[in-house]
Amino acid sequence: MKLTTLKDGSRDGQLAVVSRDLKTVCIASDIAPTLQRALDDWNFIAPQLDELYGRLNAGRAPNSVDFDASQCMAPLPRAFQWADGSSYVNHVELVRKARQAEMPESFWHDPLMYQGGSDDFLGPQDDIELGSDEWGVDFESEIAVIIGDVPAGVKVQHAGEYIRLLMLVNDVSLRNLIPAELAKGFGFFQSKPASTFSPVAVTPDELGDAWRDGKVHLPLRSTWNGNLVGQPNAGVDMVFSFPQLITHLCKTRNARAGTIVGSGTVSNKDTSKGYSCIAEKRALEMIATGEAITSFMKFGDTIKIEMLDKQGKSIFGAIDQSLVEITRR
Known part of the structure; x- marks a missing residue:
């Protein structure tokens, strides 16, 4: 459905x-x-x-x-909760390696997760409106699930039973604002503007055999300014499945129907599959040459995020947005 x-x-x-x-x-x-x-x-x-x-x-x-x-608006134009994980640890490892920061071993068995703003989501073709393109504007191509009521302490073997729908996400990040925010010790806030969701949310059965082990085993395509820059397989190198993320979310509290749980930026160790965010591309450049060459998004840039089935047909429809400057004051 x-x-x-x-x-x-x-x-x-x-x-x-x-x-x-x-x-x-x-x-x-x-x-x-x-x-x-x-x-x-x-x-x-x-x-x-x-x-x-x-x-x-x-x-x-x-x-x-x-x-x-x-x-279309976002399938859920506002939600009771938006919790975004970081399941593709390869992405985290690359970004940390680029700045010569050691990655804690715990990241491989204890998921990263942050709680983002959920009162104002963007529709799939709504513009990304920001006050400056000097904030390091980056797209992040992800998958998310919408869950039903989940009890605190749910076991991972049962957590998948609460998944109702799946969507695509553009979890926009303002990279140049992140370091100062994280240095305060309270996490993301201004560096995470409104997220965008695909026009359609689908029940897991729509994915057929591509949905297994709590993962979506299909490429997620990111097209930046008309150029396909990434198509990593979302089922590959996903260290934490959606049931594992839900279990992490509900370790100490209930999650209510309409909660959205994100996968984090989809990333493969096979770099020939491209990237799902500019930060990862810049990290690879830093590791290779010591200098990041690729710029972040500028006003007028476009980003399209889409997933096709094995017959080449769009499953969720496409997120297709432009970055524009806020004109109202």
Whole structure:
């Protein structure tokens, strides 16, 4: 099943079902007005949405129209919680190696995770609006899951049962603001502006055999200014699976329905697969030559993030954004 949230002038948008081929869409407000409402009563509402999804794919859904990703908000335009992990330890290791910092051994068995702002997410084609492009603007191509109510202390073998939907993420980072923030000892804040999510969120079964072991075994494509710069396989070198991340999140507290858990920047040890963030490219340059050559994003730059199935068809639709300067003051 594929779900989206359409812009309707409200904060939380309007829940709709999207066809498997991403060509048509049907409003589902008579079943649930918003995705959060569906998540709150998933066992009752999801079968109704799935029945509508079946009719839409068969061309029998009432009032279906052409799907237009530009009319989409983030599947969850705001969420109760956004917790982003760092599952691809290769990425962390490269960035630390570039600045000649030793990586603690614990990073291989104890996940990194931060809690980001969740009150204001961007839609897949919304501009990234910032006050300066001297802040070291970087895209970060990731995968995320939306979970149901998860009890504190959940065991990893059961944590995957709470995964409801998957999405793509652009977790924008302002690299030049990060060092001073982390030096304060309180973590990210201004260096992590609003994150962006794919137009469509999908249930795990939509991925077929690409979804196994709590990982998505498909390449995640990042196209910067029209150039494909990375297509690492998200199922390779993912040290912590989504069930492991959920278990980490819920070690000491419950997580409520609608919580979003991110994978962190997708990264492969095989550097021929390219990169999912500019910082990793710069780290490789530093390691090789002692100097970072590639610049961060500038106003007018574009970033597109997409995942294709084995037949070359888009699964989630594309995040396709431009970096622009804030004009309002």
